[in-house]
Amino acid sequence: MNDSPIIALDFPAPEEAAAFLRTIPGSLSVKIGMELYLQNGPSVIERIREAGHDIFLDLKLHDIPNTVGQAMKGLARLGVGMVNVHAAGGREMMERALEGLEAGTPAGRKRPELIAVTQLTSTAEEQMRQEQGISGTLEESVLRYARLAQESGLDGVVCSVHEASAIRSLCGDSFLKVTPGIRLAGSGTQDQKRIATPEEARKAGSTHIVVGRTITKATDPAQAYNEVKRQWEESIR
Numbered sequence: 272m273n274d275s276p277i278i279a280l281d282f283p284a285p286e287e288a289a290a291f292l293r294t295i296p297g298s299l300s301v302k303i304g305m306e307l308y309l310q311n312g313p314s315v316i317e318r319i320r321e322a323g324h325d326i327f328l329d330l331k332l333h334d335i336p337n338t339v340g341q342a343m344k345g346l347a348r349l350g351v352g353m354v355n356v357h358a359a360g361g362r363e364m365m366e367r368a369l370e371g372l373e374a375g376t377p378a379g380r381k382r383p384e385l386i387a388v389t390q391l392t393s394t395a396e397e398q399m400r401q402e403q404g405i406s407g408t409l410e411e412s413v414l415r416y417a418r419l420a421q422e423s424g425l426d427g428v429v430c431s432v433h434e435a436s437a438i439r440s441l442c443g444d445s446f447l448k449v450t451p452g453i454r455l456a457g458s459g460t461q462d463q464k465r466i467a468t469p470e471e472a473r474k475a476g477s478t479h480i481v482v483g484r485t486i487t488k489a490t491d492p493a494q495a496y497n498e499v500k501r502q503w504e505e506s507i508r
């Protein structure tokens with residue numbers, strides 16, 4: 272996927288997503304997650320793809336290796352640019368996910384990029400320790416998952432901006448660091464715990480930013496999108 276800000280289309284119905292997309296001119300990078308996909312199925316992908324938008328399908332698969340591999344074979348046929356799994360599913364699961372994607376991608380088409388969620392941006396360090404029983408810092412956990420994802424052949428990870436720079440040092444520039452939890456200064460945190468601005472993301476080495484409510488719930492979504500894009504494009508890495 273190109274590195275334009277990825278707008279999270281967290282809407283229940285395709286009509287709402289389409290109405291929102293009409294408020295921002297041009298071809299966009301968008302993310303379709305569980306809310307839109309699970310209530311509407313693959314037809315929603317086709318509709319948004321036909322309108323000229325690039326799609327990151329964010330279903331965060333996490334199951335036994337065979338199930339994830341077979342599911343990825345199917346997702347590979349949808350014509351999306353990026354898909355993901357949870358790194359917590361382990362090395363074999365990630366390897367099978369990649370094999371499934373490669374096997375399912377139609378001849379002549381580019382395989383969707385495959386990335387792994389490390390620690391959700393809605394997770395705080397203390398919460399991770401208590402609820403997941405992981406000792407050490409959140410950054411250490413994210414780095415362990417990033418290394419595992421890279422060793423499993425994946426193209427990158429989902430992480431917060433706070434870990435992007437350390438991942439860049441460990442895994443290199445070209446390993447994708449897709450960072451949600453993006454907020455413009457002064458906008459609310461909501462359920463996110465590890466947030467940052469588009470400018471901070473660029474400086475930390477994020478390769479992509481994912482922005483939802485800051486744009487979709489703004490009084491003027493086009494203006495919010497343009498501000499996110501301006502900060503992202505004008506900041507220096």
Ligand SMILES: O=c1ccn([C@@H]2O[C@H](COP(=O)(O)O)[C@@H](O)[C@H]2O)c(=O)[nH]1
Pocket residue numbers: 279281304388390391392393429430451452453463481482483484485
């Ligand atoms: O760690 C993660 C992984 C995925 N997300 C998704 O990104 C968007 C963020 O939405 P905002 O409204 O900008 O908070 C949302 O679709 C999540 O499912 C994430 O936030 N963190």
